[in-house]
Amino acid sequence: KAGVTQTPRYLIKTRGQQVTLSCSPISGHRSVSWYQQTPGQGLQFLFEYFSETQRNKGNFPGRFSGRQFSNSRSEMNVSTLELGDSALYLCASSLVGSGNTIYFGEGSWLTVV
Amino acid sequence: AQTVTQSQPEMSVQEAETVTLSCTYDTSESDYYLFWYKQPPSRQMILVIRQEAYKQQNATENRFSVNFQKAAKSFSLKISDSQLGDAAMYFCAYRQNTGNQFYFGTGTSLTVIP
Numbered sequence A: 001k002a003g004v005t006q007t008p009r010y011l012i013k014t015r016g017q018q019v020t021l022s023c024s025p026i027s028g029h030r031s032v033s034w035y036q037q038t039p040g041q042g043l044q045f046l047f048e049y050f051s052e053t054q055r056n057k058g059n060f061p062g063r064f065s066g067r068q069f070s071n072s073r074s075e076m077n078v079s080t081l082e083l084g085d086s087a088l089y090l091c092a093s094s095l096v097g098s099g100n101t102i103y104f105g106e107g108s109w110l111t112v113v
Numbered sequence B: 001a002q003t004v005t006q007s008q009p010e011m012s013v014q015e016a017e018t019v020t021l022s023c024t025y026d027t028s029e030s031d032y033y034l035f036w037y038k039q040p041p042s043r044q045m046i047l048v049i050r051q052e053a054y055k056q057q058n059a060t061e062n063r064f065s066v067n068f069q070k071a072a073k074s075f076s077l078k079i080s081d082s083q084l085g086d087a088a089m090y091f092c093a094y095r096q097n098t099g100n101q102f103y104f105g106t107g108t109s110l111t112v113i114p
Helices: none
Strands: A005-007 A010-013 A019-024 A031-038 A042-050 A053-057 A064-068 A074-078 A087-094 A108-112 B003-005 B010-014 B019-021 B024-026 B032-039 B046-052 B064-069 B074-079 B088-096 B102-104 B108-113
Touching (some): A005 A087, A019 A087, A019 A108, A031 A074, A042 A074, B010 B019, B024 B074, B032 B074, B046 B074, B074 B088
Antiparallel strands (some): A087 A108, B088 B102, B088 B108
């Protein structure tokens, strides 16, 4: 069974640009969540999607958005990039239900210059 | 909001020895789940072990076991017979019974000395 797949793995953007990251969950997993990992802030929850609906959102500005498609694939978008957005963005998927474990992708490294 | 605290930024252990990583959390919930994830240099987060708060028995996965003290809100990870491949950053995580948001600690970097 294929794991969580994230693309692109590495990218460099200029301040002010926007970026879209993609995540394909494990087959059968309908919940997809996104996390930002930085040395200073650690792992922070961005948002979670289930059945194309955002179920939960972390404390990030509106520049961070996401969506989920009918096949459970998800994208996240960051507009008007700032230097502080440089981070590893991790996508995780899980089955729906109480107590389910989330499984992570390898992440997308974003560098904003 | 729930908080997860890992007070040991770095730990080291001799190969084949045992090491314990500490984690405490703060919650007012009675039903929740706790996890340990491992992040090697590849940055892939890998599940090590999970514990349901309603279970009194401590979870065990091969060389990995936990000491879950619900009243003390403590959730430590013991790694027995440490191997070089255990070297990684270890994150403690908390998940409420409802919703799918995980709260992570700041991590403990484990070095295994040959």
